[in-house]
Amino acid sequence: MVDHVVLRVFVGPDGRGGNPLGVVTDGAQVPDADERQRLAAQLGYSETLFVDDASRGAVDIYTPSARLPFAGHPLVGISWLLRERGQGTEVLRPPAGDVRTWADGDITWIRGRAEWASGRRTRQYASAAEVDALPAPPPGEGWLYAWAWLDEAAGRVRARAFPRRGDNIVEDEATGAAAVILTAELGRPLDIRQGAASQLLTRPHGTGWIEVGGRTAFA
Template identity: 45%
Template sequence: MALTIDLVDVFVDEAGAHGNPLGIAWASPSTRGRERDIVADVGFSETVFIDSVSGRDARARIFGRAGELPFSGHPLVGLAAWLLGSGDDIRSIAVPAGDVRVRADGDLVFVRALPEWAPEFQLEQLDSVEAVEGVDPDAYGRGLHYVWAWIDEGGGRVRARMFAPGLGIREDEATGSAAIRLSAQLARDLDIRQGAGSMLRTHSRYLGQQIEVGGRTSPARTFELG
């Protein structure tokens, strides 16, 4: 039986370019226990499986190439935007890490989370944007590496790249969890340009603890798997 997958790009720029691709599927008995195989077949770093939507609340699970993730930024921003675009007035998505609040602001969609829900990243500040752009991804081995530099420190504008070759990700185009960690460390709102041109925004003001990350998500395109 074919599985319908919706594909979106998360954290696209104002022209709808770049962004991190995401697969979205409804969970069912036919997907249970096959999530990692489905992720491999879809070919993206992560796919999110929707368990339920009831009123303003949804439940979902996120799977990457190595297995289930309790929290991940770009899948939740992408799922929230997809649900809102489908007519669901969603305000919360429950994942294993906790309940993630959702907010829309024009064409931007944000999710809110505790920084400790995100994986630990090695946050490495470099001296210049040129230094960030000149980094060789193959210079990094195990771990999650987020290298960054100020474009405009006063304006909170950052240039960043993320490498996780140990997880099979030579370079990640847009990493919401890393943006959350960086915003928490700096204790300020950020506009981040990552990868080839993806755009992420963070707000660090929620309760002095939670960080909001968001951006634009492309319209969905659908294909059948299997």
């Protein structure tokens, strides 16, 4: 097995939750794209990230079935890990483009664009109870981000994420890219409680840019 680190990204304020992320810190171990895809499928995390050049922030992201140009929880996670290892960078470089990153206390932030996360559909439900009651996955096809207001005035949201792409990831515990899309649609800062116990914080930043942040811990 290739050497890798496992993190939990978007951990809740009580230390629970967080979406598991596999990180191959030496991407040269797996230089070929097909090999990376096979390894991501073998590891079985919702995403696996390969670090190609830590000093430049060059990274490559895979689900068990596809390569992604941009994804929130891998980028927040690797930014945290590089900082923990004294290799912190101000810019990450996934295929989509340059992603600014920084830390504010125990929250690691990234800044991306909703168009980098295309293919994910949001659907609002009448209550958090309805979201909680959804089967995993709900009937239908295509990536679904199901959400409802917990407290609309305060921007607090309950959400669950269902990739529905046939690669054994039935439900995503915490999904930064979908949170970016929802924030762009609503045009306001959000405090999203997703999955079993995860927390994502988001806010618009200028024309087309969305910031998403959260806590990370070793799994």
